[in-house]
Amino acid sequence: MKILVVEDDVEAGRYLARALTEAGHVADHAVDGEQGLEMALSGSYDVLVIDRMLPKRDGLSLIMALRAEKRTTPVLILSALGQVDDRVLGLRAGGDDYLTKPYAFTECLARVEALARRQNPQSAQLTYRVGDLELDRLAHRVTRSGEEILLQPREFRLLEYLMRHAGQVVTRTMLLENVWDYHFDPQTNVIDVHISRLRGKIERGQGPALLHTVRGAGYMIRDNER
Amino acid sequence: MSAERPGMRQAAGRIFRTSAFRLSAVYLLIFVFFAVFVLGYLAWNTRRLLDAQITETIETEINGLAEQYRLGGVRQLIMTMERRGRQSGSFLYLLVDPRGDSITGNAILRVPALDQKPGWVELPFNWPDETEEVHRLAKLRVFVLPGNLRLFVGRDLEERARLEEAIRRARGWSLLMVLLLGGFGAWFVTRRVLSRVDGIAGATARIMDGNLAERLPVTNTDDEFDRLAIHLNQMLDRMGELMAGLRELSDNVAHDLRTPLTRLRNGAEESLRCAQSLEESRHGLERAIEESDQLIRIFDALLMIARAETGNLSTSLQDVALDELAGGIAELYEPLAEEAGMPLRSDIEPGLKLRANRALIGQALSNLVENALKYGSPPDESGRTGEIELRVRRKDGQIELSVADRGPGIPEEERERVLERFVRLDRSRAKPGFGLGLSLVNAVARLHGGTLRLEDNSPGLRVVLVLPAPVVNDPEIVPSP
Numbered sequence: 001m002k003i004l005v006v007e008d009d010v011e012a013g014r015y016l017a018r019a020l021t022e023a024g025h026v027a028d029h030a031v032d033g034e035q036g037l038e039m040a041l042s043g044s045y046d047v048l049v050i051d052r053m054l055p056k057r058d059g060l061s062l063i064m065a066l067r068a069e070k071r072t073t074p075v076l077i078l079s080a081l082g083q084v085d086d087r088v089l090g091l092r093a094g095g096d097d098y099l100t101k102p103y104a105f106t107e108c109l110a111r112v113e114a115l116a117r118r119q120n121p122q123s124a125q126l127t128y129r130v131g132d133l134e135l136d137r138l139a140h141r142v143t144r145s146g147e148e149i150l151l152q153p154r155e156f157r158l159l160e161y162l163m164r165h166a167g168q169v170v171t172r173t174m175l176l177e178n179v180w181d182y183h184f185d186p187q188t189n190v191i192d193v194h195i196s197r198l199r200g201k202i203e204r205g206q207g208p209a210l211l212h213t214v215r216g217a218g219y220m221i222r223d224n225e226r
Numbered sequence: 227m228s229a230e231r232p233g234m235r236q237a238a239g240r241i242f243r244t245s246a247f248r249l250s251a252v253y254l255l256i257f258v259f260f261a262v263f264v265l266g267y268l269a270w271n272t273r274r275l276l277d278a279q280i281t282e283t284i285e286t287e288i289n290g291l292a293e294q295y296r297l298g299g300v301r302q303l304i305m306t307m308e309r310r311g312r313q314s315g316s317f318l319y320l321l322v323d324p325r326g327d328s329i330t331g332n333a334i335l336r337v338p339a340l341d342q343k344p345g346w347v348e349l350p351f352n353w354p355d356e357t358e359e360v361h362r363l364a365k366l367r368v369f370v371l372p373g374n375l376r377l378f379v380g381r382d383l384e385e386r387a388r389l390e391e392a393i394r395r396a397r398g399w400s401l402l403m404v405l406l407l408g409g410f411g412a413w414f415v416t417r418r419v420l421s422r423v424d425g426i427a428g429a430t431a432r433i434m435d436g437n438l439a440e441r442l443p444v445t446n447t448d449d450e451f452d453r454l455a456i457h458l459n460q461m462l463d464r465m466g467e468l469m470a471g472l473r474e475l476s477d478n479v480a481h482d483l484r485t486p487l488t489r490l491r492n493g494a495e496e497s498l499r500c501a502q503s504l505e506e507s508r509h510g511l512e513r514a515i516e517e518s519d520q521l522i523r524i525f526d527a528l529l530m531i532a533r534a535e536t537g538n539l540s541t542s543l544q545d546v547a548l549d550e551l552a553g554g555i556a557e558l559y560e561p562l563a564e565e566a567g568m569p570l571r572s573d574i575e576p577g578l579k580l581r582a583n584r585a586l587i588g589q590a591l592s593n594l595v596e597n598a599l600k601y602g603s604p605p606d607e608s609g610r611t612g613e614i615e616l617r618v619r620r621k622d623g624q625i626e627l628s629v630a631d632r633g634p635g636i637p638e639e640e641r642e643r644v645l646e647r648f649v650r651l652d653r654s655r656a657k658p659g660f661g662l663g664l665s666l667v668n669a670v671a672r673l674h675g676g677t678l679r680l681e682d683n684s685p686g687l688r689v690v691l692v693l694p695a696p697v698v699n700d701p702e703i704v705p706s707p
Contacts, residue, residue, distance in 0.1 A: 102518075102522055104515075104519075154557060180554060180558055181554075182554070182558070182585070182588050182592070183585045183588075184585055184586075184588055184589035184592060185523065185526070185589075186592050186596065187523075187593075187596055187663075188562065188596055188599070189562075190558055190559060190562050193561040193562045193565055194558075194561055197561055216512075
């Protein structure tokens with residue numbers, strides 16, 4: 001996956017680009033808004049990671065210029081402004097996700113990968129399948145090895161989100177934002193309990209474990225056999 | 227020249243420049259115009275009346291003389307004139323022959339008598355015992371009798387002149403009085419206004435110099451200056467509160483971030499010094515990341531409180547369906563609560579809406595539930611249910627969001643204190659946390675114009691977030707077109 005990091009702090013930008021490269025992606029680094037816009041328009045990137053406050057051209061204006069050129073490349077906004085309405089402003093300008101500094105790299109990576117997946121047409125499938133686990137979005141039905149599993153509506157949405165990002169790390173904050181639509185930070189392990197309940201339901205049988213905990217990052221649903 | 231003069235000129239300039247003085251000057255000008263007009267009209271009207279009266283008197287006199295003339299001709303006329311002329315009074319009689327010499331009369335004309343045409347005239351004259359220095363004016367009627375004799379009958383206009391003089395003097399005096407009184411009034415009013423303004427300006431200057439406790443003077447006369455001063459004082463109070471909050475915040479940041487920062491540094495130093503293996507130094511680094519995450523969380527919470535206490539919400543307000551939001555929170559924490567042995571029960575009135583910042587209200591509710599989970603107690607033999615209740619209802623025109631637990635509760639005398647930042651009661655020190663949860667909820671309440679109330683749930687604690695309910699515009703009430 002090809003990623004452009006637009007970050008004026010050279011150290012932070014280089015760190016992020018290197019970490020993304022280590023995670024198996026190709027990452028370029030631009031240090032100001034003008035250079036960022038130029039590179040974003042000329043290169044074919046899968047995801048743009050853009051800092052909000054940039055010299056020469058502000059991050060939000062960069063995104064707006066990009067959207068005016070009909071480029072739909074997904075954008076993750078990085079910002080040191082963590083206030084409630086800043087998020088809204090960022091998304092309104094055309095950003096797709098918003099991450100407040102300082103952030104854990106795992107969180108950033110998970111979000112970048114989720115954004116790239118969003119562009120992928122397969123994400124809009126009607127059924128998801130991981131191993132012998134199957135989720136039918138239209139019929140609202142989950143089966144494992146053909147046996148139906150009864151889920152609460154929220155558990156269904158949780159599983160749906162995990163399966164849409166199968167093979168990718170999904171962080172707790174991403175789950176809270178996308179499954180519950182809450183944009184705040186709980187102090188407890190509230191998500192973990194929901195995950196373990198879901199796990200209890202979908203892994204009752206003898207089949208291999210599908211829902212994995214990724215230490216220090218979050219969760220991933222994946223079929224180990226393949 | 228002494229230094230006093232420019233100072234005085236400056237003070238006078240200050241008075242002239244005030245709006246109060248300018249307003250007074252305009253009023254004064256209007257009054258002067260008014261006085262001039264009234265007095266002028268009075269003078270003109272009086273003169274007109276007097277003239278009419280004089281004319282009438284003279285005509286009556288002429289009628290008398292004409293009667294005598296008809297009865298006895300010129301001789302009889304002359305006799306009557308001589309008799310009447312001797313009587314005291316201010317009538318003038320004069321008969322002049324064709325050469326211009328006086329035949330008879332009780333006055334001397336100061337202009338050639340032969341030049342006068344018949345009709346009404348006003349001419350200068352003197353009484354016979356006077357010199358020419360005395361200026362008198364008479365209103366006369368001139369007749370030309372057969373034999374080219376000219377008859378002058380008239381009346382001294384001294385009375386009219388005296389009246390006019392009196393009116394002129396009155397006009398002068400009243401103008402002077404209006405000017406004096408008006409000028410004094412303007413000066414007085416301006417001085418008063420200026421002294422009030424100077425009082426306020428002095429107080430603000432002292433406040434700017436750093437004497438922040440100083441307040442603007444209020445005279446208790448309830449005038450416009452008092453109203454202004456009271457408002458400004460309220461503003462200063464609010465700003466003082468905000469500044470105190472900010473100062474407290476920076477103190478807290480300094481104090482409470484120092485401790486975890488020290489821990490972070492110590493941990494890093496220790497693993498640098500003591501780590502024998504890669505595994506150990508890795509462990510040290512992981513601990514350092516955990517510590518820094520904790521720091522960030524404290525920092526975020528502090529910033530959010532500060533922002534909630536000082537900011538305004540207008541940009542991020544939206545319609546929040548409380549049943550959906552609170553129901554979601556209840557559902558989110560329900561498994562966790564069950565695991566902790568404290569069932570979470572929710573009692574949510576459906577259909578309640580609020581104009582609020584959704585994320586902040588959600589954060590507040592989540593903090594309350596997490597607190598209840600942290601400090602509540604599971605059921606025991608004494609028959610305690612141990613349940614946690616999340617309740618949303620409308621009461622007395624307000625919306626109450628409350629979370630209650632069955633824990634030990636908070637003694638009444640300490641309830642006020644736990645809302646402050648970083649305050650942790652002694653028995654809760656062993657639990658994780660840093661004492662910001664309730665102060666954040668309190669800040670959210672204040673930001674939405676509401677209050678936070680701590681109540682006894684006997685046993686346990688009930689925290690009630692009271693928010694003003696929005697104006698209900700029920701579509702059913704709207705009349706159909």
